Amino acid sequence: MIELKDVHKSFGQNEVLKGITASVQKGEVVCIIGPSGSGKSTILRCINGLESYDRGEISVEGLKVDRDASSIVKVRTQVSMVFQRFNLFPHRTVLENVVEGPLFVKREPRTQALERGRALLAQVGLAEKADAHPPQLSGGQQQRVAIARALAMQPKAILFDEPTSALDPELVGDVLGVMRKLADDGMTMVVVTHEMGFARDVADRVLFIDGGVIVEQGPAKTLLNQPQHPRTQDFLRRVLHPL
Amino acid sequence: MKGFWHDAAEFFPILMSGVALTIIVTIGSLLLSTVLGLIWAMMRVSGIKVLSMLSASLINVIRGIPIIVLLFYLYFVMPDLGVTLSALQAAILGLGIAYSAYQAENFRAGIEAIDKGQIEAAQSIGMGWWLTMRRVVLPQAVRIVLPPYGNVMIMMLKDSSQASTITVAELALQGKLIASSTFKNTNVFTMVALMYLTMSIPLILLVRHFEKRAGKK
Numbered sequence A: 001m002i003e004l005k006d007v008h009k010s011f012g013q014n015e016v017l018k019g020i021t022a023s024v025q026k027g028e029v030v031c032i033i034g035p036s037g038s039g040k041s042t043i044l045r046c047i048n049g050l051e052s053y054d055r056g057e058i059s060v061e062g063l064k065v066d067r068d069a070s071s072i073v074k075v076r077t078q079v080s081m082v083f084q085r086f087n088l089f090p091h092r093t094v095l096e097n098v099v100e101g102p103l104f105v106k107r108e109p110r111t112q113a114l115e116r117g118r119a120l121l122a123q124v125g126l127a128e129k130a131d132a133h134p135p136q137l138s139g140g141q142q143q144r145v146a147i148a149r150a151l152a153m154q155p156k157a158i159l160f161d162e163p164t165s166a167l168d169p170e171l172v173g174d175v176l177g178v179m180r181k182l183a184d185d186g187m188t189m190v191v192v193t194h195e196m197g198f199a200r201d202v203a204d205r206v207l208f209i210d211g212g213v214i215v216e217q218g219p220a221k222t223l224l225n226q227p228q229h230p231r232t233q234d235f236l237r238r239v240l241h242p243l
Numbered sequence B: 001m002k003g004f005w006h007d008a009a010e011f012f013p014i015l016m017s018g019v020a021l022t023i024i025v026t027i028g029s030l031l032l033s034t035v036l037g038l039i040w041a042m043m044r045v046s047g048i049k050v051l052s053m054l055s056a057s058l059i060n061v062i063r064g065i066p067i068i069v070l071l072f073y074l075y076f077v078m079p080d081l082g083v084t085l086s087a088l089q090a091a092i093l094g095l096g097i098a099y100s101a102y103q104a105e106n107f108r109a110g111i112e113a114i115d116k117g118q119i120e121a122a123q124s125i126g127m128g129w130w131l132t133m134r135r136v137v138l139p140q141a142v143r144i145v146l147p148p149y150g151n152v153m154i155m156m157l158k159d160s161s162q163a164s165t166i167t168v169a170e171l172a173l174q175g176k177l178i179a180s181s182t183f184k185n186t187n188v189f190t191m192v193a194l195m196y197l198t199m200s201i202p203l204i205l206l207v208r209h210f211e212k213r214a215g216k217k
Helices: A040-047 A072-078 A094-104 A110-123 A139-152 A169-184 A196-202 A220-225 A230-240 B002-045 B049-064 B067-081 B087-112 B116-124 B129-166 B171-182 B185-216
Strands: A002-011 A014-024 A029-033 A055-060 A079-082 A157-161 A188-192 A205-210 A213-219
Touching: A002 A040, A014 A040, A014 A055, A014 A213, A029 A040, A029 A196, A040 A055, A040 A157, A040 A188, A072 A079, A079 A139, A079 B116, A094 A110, A094 A139, A094 B129, A110 A139, A139 A157, A139 A169, A169 A188, A169 A196, A196 A220, A196 A230, A205 A220, A205 A230, A213 A220, A213 A230, B002 B049, B002 B087, B002 B129, B002 B171, B002 B185, B049 B087, B067 B087, B067 B129, B087 B129, B116 B129, B129 B171, B129 B185, B171 B185
Parallel strands: A029 A188, A029 A205, A079 A157, A157 A188
Antiparallel strands: A002 A014, A002 A055, A205 A213
16 A cells, blocks of 8 residues: 655755665555664655655555645545654643544544544543643653554554654553554554564564665564574664674 | 922823823734734745745845834825825834834744644644644744743834824823923923833733743743
8 A cells, every 4th residue: 555666865965765665565564674874764754745755656545645746635644653752732632632633634523533532542541641731741651642643543554753762661562562452453554663572573574774775675573583684684683682 | 209290190191192092003013013923924934935035035124124214104205105194004004014024033933943843743644834833833832932022012112102203192202292392301201201111011020921931831
């Protein structure tokens, strides 16, 4: 359902994506791993048009992703995003954050949106925080609200941009737990992450990206346990055994 | 001192009619400058180059012309161009336009202070530019913008006295008229000053309240 064909992207002189070709099937969980600055997050940001790309083509459910076209709104309502730094709206309550998109973008009836919003908060284990404001929550709780906000759009896929990188270590598990449940329920997910355990257990496929190209890809367990490319081997060694 | 109270009682009603006009000019130009300032600021952050450059040059032109010249222009020059404004209209228009430049810069600073992640989050749930502004950016920018906005209110209250130069009989002009016909300069202008101060103090307290609220978060 998500197709990338020879996607190139430069920031000024710096070419961060040097021809990315990949696809994500419906119901698939794909993890993108790689060193920082390798272009992982840029790929996600190009998929939902937060970033433009210079060459190649990206499509979601057959719809071309073009951030300057009006169809981009349709793409974004189908592909939600969860950010590293949560980016919840601090001036609105947790529940209002969740129903903001359904109410104001999709124009759903209020009672219906609120009802589903509460159900989603219950699903991420935060029903009792509905009326709190985001700054009153821990990072892990905020990220779970952000996931509920993404789900509220009833997307066909969710992009996760390092969802646990800004969290205290003891809060990572709650967020990964929610994500694992989503994967079990059949949600299509693209996850940029440094959580190799999550990638191994939950992902169907892993892409290793370095220097703006896909160096290696394959089934999660195969790639993580028996990496073929020396750069993948080197990266995994340094991530898994930093000392 | 006895003389002062006697004069105060005598001139108070006349000066109060000036106060009424001062308040009308201040509120009128405050509203106008707010609306215009918002428009300039929105143009500035629209991401559309033509609009943003137009707004930037407009702001610079307005900032570069003294308020008093702007008032003269509206009141004395516009009739030559076939547009005749009453003194009050010219005053509100002139002060409103003059202050719209400062309002615009203030609003823009508030808008640009909002974390980029907020805008991306709004976009990621399918919000367009206007919805992002209305639901996400502006409500958060208000908190940042309010303290300087309060200061602008105080400055406008005082600068409304410049309307006296185009015959608006507001507080400063009424004071000047009484003083020049009675020669009681000290008493009259002391009263005028006290009356401006009395109007400013609630605004000063309001600014302090805004600052406290902005600091809380």
